[in-house]
Amino acid sequence: MTTSPEAPPADELDADRPLRVGLVSVSDRASRGDYVDQGIPGLRDWLGGALATRWTAVEKLVADDIGEVSSALIDLVDEDRCELILTTGGTGPARRDVTPEATLAVASREMPGFGEQMRQISLNFVPTAILSRQVAVLRELDDHAALIINLPGQPKAIKETLEGLRDGDGRVTVPGIFAAVPYCIDLIGGPYIETHESVVSAFRPKNARRQ
Ligand SMILES: Nc1ncnc2c1ncn2[C@@H]1O[C@H](COP(=O)(O)OP(=O)(O)OP(=O)(O)O)[C@@H](O)[C@H]1O
Numbered sequence: 001m002t003t004s005p006e007a008p009p010a011d012e013l014d015a016d017r018p019l020r021v022g023l024v025s026v027s028d029r030a031s032r033g034d035y036v037d038q039g040i041p042g043l044r045d046w047l048g049g050a051l052a053t054r055w056t057a058v059e060k061l062v063a064d065d066i067g068e069v070s071s072a073l074i075d076l077v078d079e080d081r082c083e084l085i086l087t088t089g090g091t092g093p094a095r096r097d098v099t100p101e102a103t104l105a106v107a108s109r110e111m112p113g114f115g116e117q118m119r120q121i122s123l124n125f126v127p128t129a130i131l132s133r134q135v136a137v138l139r140e141l142d143d144h145a146a147l148i149i150n151l152p153g154q155p156k157a158i159k160e161t162l163e164g165l166r167d168g169d170g171r172v173t174v175p176g177i178f179a180a181v182p183y184c185i186d187l188i189g190g191p192y193i194e195t196h197e198s199v200v201s202a203f204r205p206k207n208a209r210r211q
C-alpha cells in the first residue's frame, strides 16, 4: 500500500459514476441470528434518503472478530472498489468490541476529525457517547482509495451521527459527519456526490462546487 497514489484508471476518472458504498454491520448476535440485524437496513435507508446522486451498495454482516472485520473491509475496497464504507457496531469497550482495531489494521492514514465530531454529536443524545472508540481512516491503494467510517451499533446512532442535531425549527445546530463526506470523496478521487439538503447539507469550499 502507498500514500502517493498513481493516476486512477480510466473508469475511476468519471466523476459522474455511481458511488460504491460498503455497508458493514458488526454484531455477534445479529450474525448468529439471535436478533434481526438493523444495522445494514438502517444504513441503507439513511443513505437512500440522503443521497441525491446514484450509488450502489455491497453489504456484509459479520461477527465481532478482528479477522472477519478486517477481511470484509479489505474485500470491499480492493475487490469491490468501494469509495465509502460505513461500519456499525463493535466500537465500545467490551472485550469483543474490535471494530476500531480492525479498521486501523487496514488503514493507510487516519482521519481523526470524524471520530471527534461523532462523539461531540452523540453527547447530545447519550452521556455514554464517550465510550465509543470509533475511528475513520483512508485505505489507499496505488489506483484507488476509500474512506472508512465506524458508527456505533445502536441502530438510532446511525441517523444521529450522520445527520447531526437540529433545533425545534429543524435548523441544524451541530452538523452531522456526513456534511464532510462528499468533499472528502472528491479529494480521494471518488465520484462527485450530492445530497438532499433536507436530510444533510454537503459542504464544499466554493472552488470545489459544481456550476
Ligand atoms: N446489528 C444490530 N441490529 C440490531 N440491534 C443492534 C445491532 N447492533 C447492536 N444493536 C443493539 O444495540 C446495542 C448496543 O450495541 P453493541 O454493538 O454494543 O452490541 P453488543 O452488546 O456488543 O452485542 P452484539 O455485538 O451481539 O450485537 C445492542 O445491545 C443491541 O440492542
Ligand SMILES: Nc1nc2c(c(=O)[nH]1)N[C@H]1C(S)=C(S)[C@@H](COP(=O)(O)O)O[C@H]1N2
Pocket (backbone or CB within 6 Å): 088, 089, 090, 091, 092, 093, 097, 121, 122, 125, 126, 128, 129, 130, 131, 132, 133, 151, 152, 153, 154, 156, 157, 158, 160, 161
Ligand atoms: N449517537 C449515539 N452514539 C452512541 C450511542 C447512542 O445510542 N447514540 N451509544 C453509546 C454507547 S452506550 C456505547 S457503549 C458506544 C459503543 O457502542 P457500540 O459498541 O455499539 O459500537 O457508543 C456510544 N455512542
